[in-house]
Amino acid sequence: MADNTSLGAAKIAKNDEFYTQYSDIEAEMNAYVEYNPDVFRDKTILLPCDDPEWSNFTRYFASNFERFGLKKLISTSYAKSSGSQQLTMFESSSPLFDVDKHDTHGKLFTLTRDINGSGNIDLDDVEFSGYLDGDGDFRSKEVCALRDEADIIITNPPFSLLREFLAWILGAGKQFIIIGNIHAISYKEVFPLLKNNKIWLGPGFPGGNAYFRISEKDIRAFASGVYDESTGLVKFRNVGWFTNIDHGGRHEELQLDTMAHNLKFNKKLRKKLETDFGIVEYPHYDNYDAIEVPMVDAIPSDYDGMMGVPTTFMGKYNPDQFEILGIPMASSNDGSLNLGIDYSKHIGYKQDGTKTGRTGSTFGACPVFERNDKKNIIYTNGTQTVQAGSCERVFIRHKKGASAE
Numbered sequence: 001m002a003d004n005t006s007l008g009a010a011k012i013a014k015n016d017e018f019y020t021q022y023s024d025i026e027a028e029m030n031a032y033v034e035y036n037p038d039v040f041r042d043k044t045i046l047l048p049c050d051d052p053e054w055s056n057f058t059r060y061f062a063s064n065f066e067r068f069g070l071k072k073l074i075s076t077s078y079a080k081s082s083g084s085q086q087l088t089m090f091e092s093s094s095p096l097f098d099v100d101k102h103d104t105h106g107k108l109f110t111l112t113r114d115i116n117g118s119g120n121i122d123l124d125d126v127e128f129s130g131y132l133d134g135d136g137d138f139r140s141k142e143v144c145a146l147r148d149e150a151d152i153i154i155t156n157p158p159f160s161l162l163r164e165f166l167a168w169i170l171g172a173g174k175q176f177i178i179i180g181n182i183h184a185i186s187y188k189e190v191f192p193l194l195k196n197n198k199i200w201l202g203p204g205f206p207g208g209n210a211y212f213r214i215s216e217k218d219i220r221a222f223a224s225g226v227y228d229e230s231t232g233l234v235k236f237r238n239v240g241w242f243t244n245i246d247h248g249g250r251h252e253e254l255q256l257d258t259m260a261h262n263l264k265f266n267k268k269l270r271k272k273l274e275t276d277f278g279i280v281e282y283p284h285y286d287n288y289d290a291i292e293v294p295m296v297d298a299i300p301s302d303y304d305g306m307m308g309v310p311t312t313f314m315g316k317y318n319p320d321q322f323e324i325l326g327i328p329m330a331s332s333n334d335g336s337l338n339l340g341i342d343y344s345k346h347i348g349y350k351q352d353g354t355k356t357g358r359t360g361s362t363f364g365a366c367p368v369f370e371r372n373d374k375k376n377i378i379y380t381n382g383t384q385t386v387q388a389g390s391c392e393r394v395f396i397r398h399k400k401g402a403s404a405e
Contacts, residue, residue: 106136
């Protein structure tokens with residue numbers, strides 16, 4: 001897909017500098033404040049990887065310093081980032097400005113007090129506190145010390161370093177709200193944390209679309225529909241917010257219908273099942289003791305067994321309503337859910353009967369269906385014909401037993 005391709009390209013090129021819009025930060029933070037008005041009160045917030053002169057994170061929290069009752073705001077920049085390398089009046093007009101350090105050292109900005117005598121603590125009171133000893137890498141000793149000082153860490157970290165950044169936060173036992181690739185939910189370092197309710201997804205971006213600003217020097221060829229020249233924004237659909245701070249969305253119960261009602265009245269579900277399986281019923285996997293639920297709004301309220309649902313479910317997950325059991329990755333659930341069926345003797349054929357040269361061993365841990373949809377490659381051992389389903393699934397079940405409505 002266009003948006004996925006651009007994010008992948010960003011990873012390969014290590015071009016992870018996507019600047020978050022103020023409106024997206026505001027919408028996300030409002031969800032936490034609405035659930036707990038004191039969530040940020042008397043807290044020290046660290047904004048690492050932030051390019052404070054350009055980033056909206058610093059602007060947002062400085063503008064809301066008094067409203068939130070913050071104790072201290074700390075922002076750091078990474079010397080090698082595009083934003084940090086651009087000289088601004090904020091830095092050049094400071095008595096601490098050092099032309100020899102501008103390109104090689106990270107910068108430190110703090111906000112604690114009303115320095116201009118306006119009677120308010122806000123963006124105008126952010127102080128350039130000087131240069132870091134190093135380049136501002138979050139793994140450096142000095143940024144680690146700032147992390148240890150902070151109560152909450154909030155930022156849009158490099159996409160390619162999400163695993164390491166998350167471990168850096170949790171290793172210090174800190175609360176956090178960060179942006180990351182939504183596919184990270186299947187990472188072996190991340191999924192167990194989600195499964196055990198140690199971390200969860202935030203409310204997310206409006207409409208499921210995230211728009212990021214990039215610096216001029218990073219503008220490059222994007223697929224159609226991804227980069228908008230008129231706004232300078234890049235569009236992604238596969239990013240979200242990860243956090244361990246509670247919000248109201250986690251406790252909203254999904255309104256569900258019974259299996260029979262879904263199969264009779266859910267038009268999208270009926271069409272999907274007719275197209276992919278030729279029969280209007282929830283299919284059962286061949287290699288997992290679970291049924292396939294192809295869309296979140298089609299989760300049956302009266303089914304007590306295991307269900308495979310799209311990973312988009314994680315944005316709707318209510319820990320009081322559902323239990324997460326695993327994902328189709330042995331490294332994440334120790335293989336306890338997979339029935340261990342061997343498909344290595346199932347030979348692959350195109351629909352015209354041509355051999356593909358592949359066997360069912362390529363399925364890996366993906367769910368498998370006993371079917372032939374007349375469109376995609378089939379695998380057969382002479383007595384059984386199967387096809388692979390989507391690996392983008394989370395296995396769940398109702399936590400308190402299904403309740404028909």
